[in-house]
Amino acid sequence: MKRWLALVLMVGVVLSISAGSLGCAKRAEEAEESMEMEAVLDESLPPKAMESQSKARSGEATSLEKDDAPGNIGGTTSEVEPPETRMVIKTASLSMRVEDVDAAYSRAVQLTEQHDGYVHSGTFSESEGTRVDMTLKVHPHEFTRLMTNLEGLGDVDYKNISGEDVTEEYYDLQSELKKWMASRERFYDLLKRSGSIEDILMVEVEIERVEGNINRIKGRMKYLEAMVGESTINLTLYSQKPSTFVDWNEIGQGFKRAAQILVYAFFGILQALVVLIPIGLIVLLIVFIIIWIVRKSKKKKKA
Numbered sequence: 001m002k003r004w005l006a007l008v009l010m011v012g013v014v015l016s017i018s019a020g021s022l023g024c025a026k027r028a029e030e031a032e033e034s035m036e037m038e039a040v041l042d043e044s045l046p047p048k049a050m051e052s053q054s055k056a057r058s059g060e061a062t063s064l065e066k067d068d069a070p071g072n073i074g075g076t077t078s079e080v081e082p083p084e085t086r087m088v089i090k091t092a093s094l095s096m097r098v099e100d101v102d103a104a105y106s107r108a109v110q111l112t113e114q115h116d117g118y119v120h121s122g123t124f125s126e127s128e129g130t131r132v133d134m135t136l137k138v139h140p141h142e143f144t145r146l147m148t149n150l151e152g153l154g155d156v157d158y159k160n161i162s163g164e165d166v167t168e169e170y171y172d173l174q175s176e177l178k179k180w181m182a183s184r185e186r187f188y189d190l191l192k193r194s195g196s197i198e199d200i201l202m203v204e205v206e207i208e209r210v211e212g213n214i215n216r217i218k219g220r221m222k223y224l225e226a227m228v229g230e231s232t233i234n235l236t237l238y239s240q241k242p243s244t245f246v247d248w249n250e251i252g253q254g255f256k257r258a259a260q261i262l263v264y265a266f267f268g269i270l271q272a273l274v275v276l277i278p279i280g281l282i283v284l285l286i287v288f289i290i291i292w293i294v295r296k297s298k299k300k301k302k303a
Contacts, residue, residue: 087224089164090143090231097238098154101130104237108134111149115142120232131238143231150235158236166224173224177217184210 098104109119117138125131138146147161187210191203 086165087167087170087228088140089166089224089227090140091162091164091234092143092147092232093158093160093234093236094147094150094156095158095236095238096151096154096156097240099239101132101237101239104153105132105134107153108136108150108235108237111146112136112138115139115146115149117142117146129238129240131236134235134237136233136235137230138233140228140231143233147233150233153237166228170221170224173217173221177214177221180210180214180217184214 096104105122112119115138117136120135120137122132122134125133136146151159184207187203187207191200191207194200194203
């Protein structure tokens, strides 16, 4: 009886130890999965958020400059080759005076097409002369030759050529894109192993955020590629002709000056009258007195 009792106790102890081991293993597996999810989230966070979150957990400053450097993804160095040639956006502005704007416009379109380019936009206007503003697009290899041919259409009065080097920006975008794509792959792998609904929803939110950054970077890269692949020439053609219309402003100024002269003459006459009238009255009075005295003296002699 004692042997059976001892055997039952031994079996109970073995079962208890096994159950405890299974529970510890499960908890360890859950903890490992949680730590892995936190690690993936840290890699996909912006640099400032990663630093603050790391300080909150460990209380120590974490060096993130190396992790965020171009080509460094998830703590490992990933080589991103720079473009073979410099990426430069070429732009030019050219203003010319021509004899016949319509003929010069047709010739400019013809030259552009001969250099595998096209007219992006064009605007005509007429005031004192005819004017056309054109935006031409051409391959960078044909940019210089087309500019030289366009300058032969007339007299150049303004010319400006500029280039914007976007090689460094494009290289940085490549590195950043590779980083976000690596984070996306980690999130998808983590999504397959997520068990709870809460973890799945959290991972899906992060995937959506990462996808948004990937689309943003790809859009910027496509824009730079399009701008580098096509050079822009802003061309202005104009002609000037003698003015044939009546300048009413000049006529109005003439009338104004004439009116001012008349006003000044009128006031001058008034001022003269104001001075001369009193003097005239005094002179008339003196003449009248003299005539009266002379007449009186004549009457006395007759008497």
